[in-house]
Amino acid sequence: MKTDPLIYINSQFIPLSEATISVLDQGFLLGDAVFDVVSAWKGNIFKLEDHLSRFEDSIRATRLTPSLDRNGWREAIIETVRRNNLKDASIRFIATRGVSQQVIADPRENKPTEIVWAAPYIFLADDNGRKNGIRLMISHLRGFPADTLDPRYKCVNRLHFQLAKIDALEAGYDDVIWLDQNGYVSEGPASNIFVVKQGKIFTPSEGILRGITRQTFVDLASQEGIEHRECQVSTFDLHTADEIFTTSTAGGALPIREVGGCKLKFEAPGPITKRLDEMYWKLRDSAEFGTPVY
C-alpha cells in the first residue's frame, strides 16, 4: 500500500492528500510567495545553510514576515524529511504572503503561510539525457530585468518560465534557456548554464538566480585548477562552445548536446563536464557540506 506523504503546513504535519491552503492566499491569487529547493542524498541535506541564507534573502527582499526563524525553518525541513523516511529527497519550502480577507487589502497585515514538502529526489532529465546530453531551445521570451523583478528573488512568479518550457517541449526540445534584456544568456527554469571553451569555463554573471550548484561547480573548478570566469555569455559563445552543461539541485551537471538547433562540435558530455560532475557526486556521497537527517 502506498503511504500518504506528510507535508508541513503552518506548524502541522498533514497527509498530502488532505493538505490545503486557502483560495484567498495571496501566494495563489497574486504569486506573492518565495521558495527554495534543497536536496538530501543518502540522508544528508546538501548545503542547507546556503539554501537557508538564499531563502532568508528572498524573504527579506519581499518583506515577508514568517513566524519561523532560520532555526525554525531548518528544523521543519529536517523533520519533514525524517517523517517521510526519505534518504534521497527534493525538498521545497515556501513562504507566501498568506490570506487577505478583503479583495483590496494591505499585504503587510497578513500572516504568511509556511510550507515544507519533501518528495523523492528528482533529476531534471531522464537517464538517457543525463548520459548523452539534452537539446536546449533558446526561448524568444526574456527573463525579468532587475528593475522589474530581480532574478535573484527565488519567487513563484514563473509564468514566463512555464511558457518557455511549453514552447520548448512542443518544438521537440528537452529544456529551455533564455536571454536577458540585452541579449546575453541568462539561465533556464531550474538551472544555471556553463560554457566550456579551450579548457576554461564561463558562466553568466548577471540576470540569474545565484544557484547553489553553480557556486559548487565554480568551487570544484577552482579546486581542479580549471580557469573560470563569471561574465557576459552570448549565443555566439554557445554555438562555438566545446562543451555546455547546466547545473541544478535536481541532478548536478546536465550535459547539453544541442542548443538552438545547432549540434555542439563534440559529443556530450565533454571531459570537463564529466570530471566536474563526478567530483560533485563524490562530494554528495562524502556528506561534506551535509546536514544529517537521521
Ligand SMILES: Cc1ncc(COP(=O)(O)O)c(C=O)c1O
Ligand atoms: C531560475 C533558476 N535558476 C537556477 C536554478 C539553479 O539553482 P540551484 O543550483 O540552487 O538549484 C534554479 C533552481 O531551481 C532556478 O529556479
